[in-house]
Amino acid sequence: MSWFERQKANLARYFYHRRSRKSRPKHDFVSLGKAQKIGILIHVNVFNLRLTKQIADYVTHLEKNGKQVYIIELNTKKNADPVFSDIKLSIFLNIKYFNWLGIPDHFGLAKINKHHLDILIDLDTSDALFSRFVTGLSNARMRVGIHREGTEPYYDMMIAVKPDTPSDTMLSQIENYLNMIHK
Numbered sequence: 001m002s003w004f005e006r007q008k009a010n011l012a013r014y015f016y017h018r019r020s021r022k023s024r025p026k027h028d029f030v031s032l033g034k035a036q037k038i039g040i041l042i043h044v045n046v047f048n049l050r051l052t053k054q055i056a057d058y059v060t061h062l063e064k065n066g067k068q069v070y071i072i073e074l075n076t077k078k079n080a081d082p083v084f085s086d087i088k089l090s091i092f093l094n095i096k097y098f099n100w101l102g103i104p105d106h107f108g109l110a111k112i113n114k115h116h117l118d119i120l121i122d123l124d125t126s127d128a129l130f131s132r133f134v135t136g137l138s139n140a141r142m143r144v145g146i147h148r149e150g151t152e153p154y155y156d157m158m159i160a161v162k163p164d165t166p167s168d169t170m171l172s173q174i175e176n177y178l179n180m181i182h183k
Contacts, residue, residue: 009129029142036068039115040055041122042073043076044073044075045128077095104134109138118142120143122134159173
């Protein structure tokens with residue numbers, strides 16, 4: 001990471017924390033059994049697109065259990081098309097919904113927050129800040145993400161997985177931990 005990129009990331013974190021202190025939605029631990037609306041956030045620029053079938057299968061699995069599942073697709077390219085357009089409850093955010101620091105604007109967050117999600121799961125395993133900022137600023141009751149050093153402010157619960165963990169294993173681990181919550 002170059003000097004400029006480090007400075008930009010530090011500035012982005014500063015403005016994120018300043019903004020997150022202003023809007024403090026109520027967060028709580030929510031079990032998967034009691035959650036009705038679940039969001040799955042995918043940063044498609046760093047996501048292995050061969051895994052879309054596994055994600056679609058997991059969405060179908062959750063829907064069979066009576067859950068409303070929203071796929072939140074982040075794409076940092078200007079003229080990109082949605083990858084998950086075949087899933088009926090999908091939200092597409094491209095670069096026009098983010099400022100130059102990678103912090104989502106109010107319009108992008110409103111597209112997510114209007115659904116009042118019970119659980120928002122961030123599947124981004126990269127070092128990119130886009131998905132962390134979206135998750136951290138969302139009004140989801142519980143925010144779940146992959147553990148990386150320094151990501152504590154963005155999530156209510158983090159799952160430690162190795163970088164080469166297959167997505168189906170990662171999803172089953174997340175589901176296992178969410179089922180352990182007794183609230």
